[in-house]
Amino acid sequence: MKRTLAGVLAASLALLAAGCSGSDDPDAGGSAPGGKVALTYWSWAPNMDKVVAEWNAAHPDIQVTVNKQDGGDPAVAKLLTAIKAGSGAPDVMQAEYQKIPTLVSAGAIADIAAETGSLKDKFPESAWNSVTLGSEAVYGVPQDSGPMMFFYRSDVFDELGVPVPTTWEQYADAARRIHGADKKKYLGTFSANDPGWFSGLAQQAGASWWGVQGDSWSVAINDAATQKVASYWGGLVQEGAIANTPMYTPDWNAALNDGTQVGWLGAVWGPGVLEGNAASTKGKWKVAPLPQWDAAKPANGNWGGSATSVTTQSRNKKAAAQFITWLNTDPAALKALAGTANVYPAANEATSVALTKPPAFFANQPDFYTVAADAAKVTNPFTYGPNVNVAYSAYNDAFGKAAESKQSANFTSALATMQSTTLDDLKNSGFKVAG
Amino acid sequence: MRKRTGAPYAFLAPALLLFAAFLGAPIVYAGYLSLRRVKISGLGLGPGSRVEQWAGLSNYTRSLSDAEFLPSVGRVAAYGLLVVPVMLGLALLMALLLDAGRTRVGGFARTAIFLPYAVPAVIASLLWGFLYLPRVSPIADVLEGAGLSSPDFLSSAHVLYAVANIAVWGGTGFNMIVLYTALRTIPRELIEAARIDGASDVQIALRVKVPVILPSLVMTFVFSLIATLQVFAEPMVLRPLTNTISATWTPLMKVYRDAFVRNDLYAAAATSVVIAAATFALSFGFLKLVGARAFRQED
Numbered sequence: 001m002k003r004t005l006a007g008v009l010a011a012s013l014a015l016l017a018a019g020c021s022g023s024d025d026p027d028a029g030g031s032a033p034g035g036k037v038a039l040t041y042w043s044w045a046p047n048m049d050k051v052v053a054e055w056n057a058a059h060p061d062i063q064v065t066v067n068k069q070d071g072g073d074p075a076v077a078k079l080l081t082a083i084k085a086g087s088g089a090p091d092v093m094q095a096e097y098q099k100i101p102t103l104v105s106a107g108a109i110a111d112i113a114a115e116t117g118s119l120k121d122k123f124p125e126s127a128w129n130s131v132t133l134g135s136e137a138v139y140g141v142p143q144d145s146g147p148m149m150f151f152y153r154s155d156v157f158d159e160l161g162v163p164v165p166t167t168w169e170q171y172a173d174a175a176r177r178i179h180g181a182d183k184k185k186y187l188g189t190f191s192a193n194d195p196g197w198f199s200g201l202a203q204q205a206g207a208s209w210w211g212v213q214g215d216s217w218s219v220a221i222n223d224a225a226t227q228k229v230a231s232y233w234g235g236l237v238q239e240g241a242i243a244n245t246p247m248y249t250p251d252w253n254a255a256l257n258d259g260t261q262v263g264w265l266g267a268v269w270g271p272g273v274l275e276g277n278a279a280s281t282k283g284k285w286k287v288a289p290l291p292q293w294d295a296a297k298p299a300n301g302n303w304g305g306s307a308t309s310v311t312t313q314s315r316n317k318k319a320a321a322q323f324i325t326w327l328n329t330d331p332a333a334l335k336a337l338a339g340t341a342n343v344y345p346a347a348n349e350a351t352s353v354a355l356t357k358p359p360a361f362f363a364n365q366p367d368f369y370t371v372a373a374d375a376a377k378v379t380n381p382f383t384y385g386p387n388v389n390v391a392y393s394a395y396n397d398a399f400g401k402a403a404e405s406k407q408s409a410n411f412t413s414a415l416a417t418m419q420s421t422t423l424d425d426l427k428n429s430g431f432k433v434a435g
Numbered sequence: 436m437r438k439r440t441g442a443p444y445a446f447l448a449p450a451l452l453l454f455a456a457f458l459g460a461p462i463v464y465a466g467y468l469s470l471r472r473v474k475i476s477g478l479g480l481g482p483g484s485r486v487e488q489w490a491g492l493s494n495y496t497r498s499l500s501d502a503e504f505l506p507s508v509g510r511v512a513a514y515g516l517l518v519v520p521v522m523l524g525l526a527l528l529m530a531l532l533l534d535a536g537r538t539r540v541g542g543f544a545r546t547a548i549f550l551p552y553a554v555p556a557v558i559a560s561l562l563w564g565f566l567y568l569p570r571v572s573p574i575a576d577v578l579e580g581a582g583l584s585s586p587d588f589l590s591s592a593h594v595l596y597a598v599a600n601i602a603v604w605g606g607t608g609f610n611m612i613v614l615y616t617a618l619r620t621i622p623r624e625l626i627e628a629a630r631i632d633g634a635s636d637v638q639i640a641l642r643v644k645v646p647v648i649l650p651s652l653v654m655t656f657v658f659s660l661i662a663t664l665q666v667f668a669e670p671m672v673l674r675p676l677t678n679t680i681s682a683t684w685t686p687l688m689k690v691y692r693d694a695f696v697r698n699d700l701y702a703a704a705a706t707s708v709v710i711a712a713a714t715f716a717l718s719f720g721f722l723k724l725v726g727a728r729a730f731r732q733e734d
Binding site: 073077080081084101102104105106107133135192193212215216217244245246248249250251254255258260386387389390393396397399400401403404425428429430431432 | 484564569679695698
């Protein structure tokens with residue numbers, strides 16, 4: 001009996017310890033026989049294997065195997081574990097823009113400036129900046145971007161005679177009228193589960209949460225622009241004009257589908273989400289630019305978007321760089337990315353070669369990608385820091401409490417918590433911090 | 436002579452090797468990591484700006500003084516006070532009822548009560564998650580159909596019960612089987628004798644059966660205690676569904692957050708060591724406390 005118990009204890013300890021020591025992935029990159037190069041590629045975009053099949057057919061000497069991941073966070077956790085373990089990382093990795101400073105700082109992704117040459121002219125400045133971090137180095141090739149957009153149920157707006165909001169003030173009015181007309185209906189929800197969504201809204205308002213001054217970092221999460229956004233949403237939640245439950249839950253999906261959530265501040269990849277969760281509302285949705293703080297100076301933020309990077313463990317960096325350059329700049333690849341993998345390519349050329357007709361769920365709106373391109377053009381610059389993960393998890397916890405309390409004052413204090421948690425973490429890790 | 440001294444070690448070698456490789460080494464490594472830290476210089480972007488160094492006990496002081504740590508311990512304590520008595524009480528009640536032999540569907544009932552244990556905790560939490568969310572929950576539908584307003588099961592007032600409920604649902608069956616098996620080993624003469632002495636079913640249950648299976652009760656209690664301290668899967672799965680479960684809701688969730696969200700393996704290792712030590716202390720402390728009494732009958 002006692003021995004069994006000790007076994008259980010020991011086993012649980014081992015599980016804990018094993019969780020920290022990581023695992024080896026047998027299919028790490030290497031050279032296949034005959035001088036051929038075999039690359040592994042971690043990505044979570046749907047159908048990426050089909051896009052890669054086109055490359056494999058044309059390049060018998062560089063064969064790429066796609067290893068499907070669960071999503072951005074688990075893939076990064078796996079990659080960092082493999083880096084710590086010294087082996088097991090893929091050659092090529094999909095990396096969300098906000099994770100790039102973290103991955104660079106952890107020594108997980110390689111500078112491939114020498115291998116790629118300059119691709120600067122092929123991408124919008126904000127995307128290119130995300131992979132260079134404003135330096136001479138190149139830590140990946142931008143793959144997709146996520147300009148935010150406002151999705152709304154045009155039938156509900158028409159029925160109530162509510163105009164489509166172009167400013168945040170009008171958005172608040174529309175939210176009040178829709179909820180006033182039917183207590184079950186909401187124009188949107190404040191989601192404490194989606195820090196990327198909130199940072200996109202802050203970016204639109206002019207925030208840039210991190211910054212580099214000489215050789216030190218600065219953190220400006222609790223700046224005037226973000227405070228404005230936080231108190232705006234806190235006010236709407238407090239008066240009950242919008243909901244306070246998180247997005248991406250079965251509950252939210254059901255609300256989109258049964259018409260109790262009649263709007264969504266999403267991003268260009270939103271049609272896929274709506275199609276998956278609210279199939280029965282097809283044809284009733286329309287898209288508009290994000291409401292503005294200042295209608296005379298339109299601005300936008302990003303939610304999502306990623307680059308393709310080469311890991312430091314890859315033994316074939318040159319071949320890997322060649323592959324990711326093709327994947328994200330070649331017209332045929334852009335077409336496949338947009339058509340097969342359902343991503344919104346970051347490359348400038350994509351609008352003319354790949355995005356000529358609207359996504360199937362928005363067949364009723366032929367100018368879908370024009371709206372998206374206009375939104376992308378006015379995207380504000382935004383710098384991510386090396387501990388985005390810490391800031392984002394602080395967002396989840398602090399704003400979770402605030403949203404649950406439905407008190408506007410708690411939204412602004414949640415922002416202060418986020419700021420101090422992020423700053424303390426940077427200092428504690430030894431980063432040089434200004435201010 | 437030499438053969439005789441060598442043989443036991445040869446037989447033990449495979450087990451020792453496996454133990455060293457899969458238990459000993461990871462524990463030692465976790466202990467080592469808990470004393471290390473990464474020091475970053477400057478912007479932390481160039482190669483060589485990140486060095487691993489000794490940290491002394493700073494990870495432990497950081498882990499124990501974290502403002503989130505004590506509340507998470509408190510939450511687990513409340514959760515344990517709720518789950519362990521309810522789960523073991525139900526398991527004991529059901530085992531005694533089945534053992535009393537007054538039902539014709541004993542076999543079916545045993546399987547039905549045991550079945551939830553076969554459902555992995557993640558799946559069980561997903562199932563219950565759907566049942567808790569008002570718009571997709573049949574429970575809410577039924578309540579609303581009856582003209583009642585459905586409570587928000589995942590609100591801050593109820594979320595502890597919502598998580599505890601999943602654990603009770605999943606764990607009762609296992610404990611019931613353990614206790615039932617122990618009950619079946621009680622010699623029937625003992626029960627006959629009590630009956631002849633005029634004891635009622637309830638008296639037999641409380642004064643004969645329960646004392647005899649006390650060692651099994653102690654064992655299920657210790658197992659439940661350990662499971663409580665390690666509660667992780669249920670709140671982790673429910674977390675994306677609600678604002679009320681934070682990333683550090685339980686100590687193990689804090690370990691997970693530190694290791695895989697903040698990429699701070701060192702702090703995570705320190706907290707793991709603290710949790711392991713607490714688990715050891717509580718389990719063996721309890722066994723020492725009741726062991727002498729409970730196990731006397733076995734010897």
